[in-house]
Amino acid sequence: MSRQRKIALVGNPNAGKSALFNALTGARQKIANYPGVTVERKAGRFVLPTGEPVEMTDLPGAYSLEATSPDEEVTSKVIRGQFAGESAPDALVVVLDASNLEQHLVFAQEILALGKPTVIALNMVDLAQRDGLVLDPALLEQELGVRVVPTVAVRGRGLAELAEAIASAETRLPGPGITDLSLIERRVAAHAMAEGAILSETRRHRLHARLDRVLLNPWAGPVILAAFLFVVFQAVFAWATPFADALEGGVGWLTALSIEFLPTGLGRDLLTEGILGGVGSVVVFLPQIVILFAFILAMEASGYMARAAFLMDRMMAHVGLSGRSFIPLLSSFACAIPGIMATRAISDPRDRLTTILIAPLMTCSARLPVYAVIIAAFIPRQTVGWGVGLQGLVLFALYVAGVLGAMIVALVLRRSVTKGAASGFIMELPKYQLPRLKDMAIGLWQRAWIFLRRAGTIIFTVTVVLWVMLNFPQARPGESQVDVSIAGRVANGLAVVVEPIGFNRDMALALIPAMAAREVAVSSLATTYAVDATDEEQQAVELGDQLKARWTLPMALAFLAWFVFAPQCMSTIAVARRETNGWKWPTFMLVYLFAMAYAAAGLTYWAAVAAGL
Numbered sequence: 001m002s003r004q005r006k007i008a009l010v011g012n013p014n015a016g017k018s019a020l021f022n023a024l025t026g027a028r029q030k031i032a033n034y035p036g037v038t039v040e041r042k043a044g045r046f047v048l049p050t051g052e053p054v055e056m057t058d059l060p061g062a063y064s065l066e067a068t069s070p071d072e073e074v075t076s077k078v079i080r081g082q083f084a085g086e087s088a089p090d091a092l093v094v095v096l097d098a099s100n101l102e103q104h105l106v107f108a109q110e111i112l113a114l115g116k117p118t119v120i121a122l123n124m125v126d127l128a129q130r131d132g133l134v135l136d137p138a139l140l141e142q143e144l145g146v147r148v149v150p151t152v153a154v155r156g157r158g159l160a161e162l163a164e165a166i167a168s169a170e171t172r173l174p175g176p177g178i179t180d181l182s183l184i185e186r187r188v189a190a191h192a193m194a195e196g197a198i199l200s201e202t203r204r205h206r207l208h209a210r211l212d213r214v215l216l217n218p219w220a221g222p223v224i225l226a227a228f229l230f231v232v233f234q235a236v237f238a239w240a241t242p243f244a245d246a247l248e249g250g251v252g253w254l255t256a257l258s259i260e261f262l263p264t265g266l267g268r269d270l271l272t273e274g275i276l277g278g279v280g281s282v283v284v285f286l287p288q289i290v291i292l293f294a295f296i297l298a299m300e301a302s303g304y305m306a307r308a309a310f311l312m313d314r315m316m317a318h319v320g321l322s323g324r325s326f327i328p329l330l331s332s333f334a335c336a337i338p339g340i341m342a343t344r345a346i347s348d349p350r351d352r353l354t355t356i357l358i359a360p361l362m363t364c365s366a367r368l369p370v371y372a373v374i375i376a377a378f379i380p381r382q383t384v385g386w387g388v389g390l391q392g393l394v395l396f397a398l399y400v401a402g403v404l405g406a407m408i409v410a411l412v413l414r415r416s417v418t419k420g421a422a423s424g425f426i427m428e429l430p431k432y433q434l435p436r437l438k439d440m441a442i443g444l445w446q447r448a449w450i451f452l453r454r455a456g457t458i459i460f461t462v463t464v465v466l467w468v469m470l471n472f473p474q475a476r477p478g479e480s481q482v483d484v485s486i487a488g489r490v491a492n493g494l495a496v497v498v499e500p501i502g503f504n505r506d507m508a509l510a511l512i513p514a515m516a517a518r519e520v521a522v523s524s525l526a527t528t529y530a531v532d533a534t535d536e537e538q539q540a541v542e543l544g545d546q547l548k549a550r551w552t553l554p555m556a557l558a559f560l561a562w563f564v565f566a567p568q569c570m571s572t573i574a575v576a577r578r579e580t581n582g583w584k585w586p587t588f589m590l591v592y593l594f595a596m597a598y599a600a601a602g603l604t605y606w607a608a609v610a611a612g613l
């Protein structure tokens with residue numbers, strides 16, 4: 001009896017090969033690993049309409065026969081019959097995603113050039129149709145020289161036709177002109193074929209396809225994304241200024257009013273120094289937070305966010321992370337807490353742990369007040385040419401520093417503590433749409449409310465406690481209140497540790513309450529300087545001017561560098577403990593992040609001093 005014939009399913013990742021395989025072979029499958037590599041080998045039995053039983057193999061997805069990953073290597077070798085212990089398949093079924101035809105046709109041509117009996121499954125026609133695209137399989141058959149069968153693997157549609165085509169696949173030969181093409185030529189041909197095969201297309205689909213061609217282009221896409229983010233950070237400063245000034249004026253006016261009409265005493269001081277001075281200094285950053293979130297929400301609602309994730313997937317793979325980590329990391333730009341909770345969607349435990357450990361490096365919105373107050377005080381409001389503001393540029397650089405830090409940490413972790421291979425990325429790109437104003441307004445209101453609630457609860461409480469610790473014991477005439485206070489003495493202890501990285505006592509003092517939340521660093525500084533003020537006039541000096549008078553530029557830059565890394569957020573640590581079931585990883589996170597913060601601040605300080613800043 002002759003050997004059972006072998007049929008292999010090939011195609012780009014996510015074309016629906018496994019779905020087709022499952023639909024065709026049903027329960028008659030065997031799953032093992034290919035000998036020597038940990039790549040899944042799925043084989044199953046399948047009976048052709050002619051009654052002939054054949055063996056079907058589901059190959060890992062690949063973009064080309066020139067392998068770049070272990071998965072692709074297996075696919076390439078098996079198809080060519082070069083895999084030890086595996087006989088070459090007798091016929092191939094190339095699975096194409098109809099909604100992504102152009103890209104998938106590039107690989108399909110490479111397969112056809114092998115000259116093996118081949119059938120094409122034009123899969124996911126349901127998705128294409130949903131998006132307003134109808135294709136002509138007959139035209140593709142003509143161009144490719146093999147049978148093209150439309151299928152919907154998940155609904156079992158087109159399977160009988162496909163089986164029939166497989167049974168008669170041997171006699172077919174690849175059409176002329178397909179062999180010996182270079183990659184560029186295959187791309188051009190794929191483009192022409194994909195365009196030519198369109199029977200009908202809605203205007204909207206055409207527009208979306210064009211947008212994707214530009215925004216997802218491997219070269220132009222990342223440049224556009226970077227340019228867009230750059231504009232966002234420019235806007236955070238440029239647009240917020242009038243609103244922030246108005247809020248600042250309001251807080252100043254209230255302070256002046258309280259000083260004029262309330263009797264002198266501790267009660268008034270608590271109001272002016274602690275509540276208005278401290279909490280008020282954080283609240284003035286509301287416009288910046290709102291602008292930042294307006295952009296983030298618009299990116300999400302328009303469908304661009306998913307494209308950004310798609311673009312990032314490659315970069316993430318270089319540091320051993322999958323694109324699955326992108327969404328948790330992206331939400332960490334708002335706040336690491338929802339980000340860490342979103343890692344539950346990552347199935348690989350090491351992938352997930354790595355993502356949790358680097359999530360605090362994404363610049364959360366709590367850092368914005370710290371960054372903004374220091375930048376506004378120390379970075380001149382000037383342009384560096386082409387209308388690019390220096391302040392926005394520095395802010396952009398701080399965000400980039402966080403991301404780069406996270407990438408480096410991920411790279412190191414994936415080679416040591418959380419060793420393992422990166423897993424693939426599956427994500428459906430949503431349709432583009434204009435963000436709805438009402439949804440945006442609701443989303444913005446929610447973010448603003450979260451920020452204000454933090455100001456009213458955690459920041460308020462910590463600032464008041466700090467104010468009390470700054471005011472007791474009371475100084476005798478001639479003594480500095482901050483020097484004799486409890487808080488001042490604790491800070492003096494910490495100052496010894498942070499002196500080598502350029503921090504003064506006031507900065508050390510701000511770091512302690514900021515363990516509760518990063519914004520508290522701003523309210524602490526404001527309160528400390530208000531308490532420290534000898535008279536009312538000095539007390540009314542704005543925080544920015546106080547900082548300018550008391551800090552040098554290298555100190556300010558070191559403080560910024562510190563906050564890029566420092567894990568100063570109690571809630572994040574608590575969530576990390578809950579999500580990793582213990583103290584081991586949160587402790588690890590604290591230690592490594594503080595070490596990085598210390599090193600970064602120190603390097604920044606000494607480099608700035610050496611540069612004569």
Ligand SMILES: Nc1nc2c(ncn2[C@@H]2O[C@H](COP(=O)(O)OP(=O)(O)OP(=O)(O)O)[C@@H](O)[C@H]2O)c(=O)[nH]1
Pocket residue numbers: 011012013014015016017018019020059060061062123124125126127151152153154155424
């Ligand atoms: N709507 C629709 N979804 C499909 C169809 N075929 C597959 N899918 C879905 O598309 C996703 C990817 O399908 P898979 O079968 O895993 O793709 P694959 O080609 O095996 O992917 P790799 O193994 O990563 O190369 C899954 O979520 C499937 O449920 C289809 O015809 N229509």
Ligand SMILES: [Mg+2]
Pocket residue numbers: 017018019058059060061
């Ligand atoms: Mg598969």
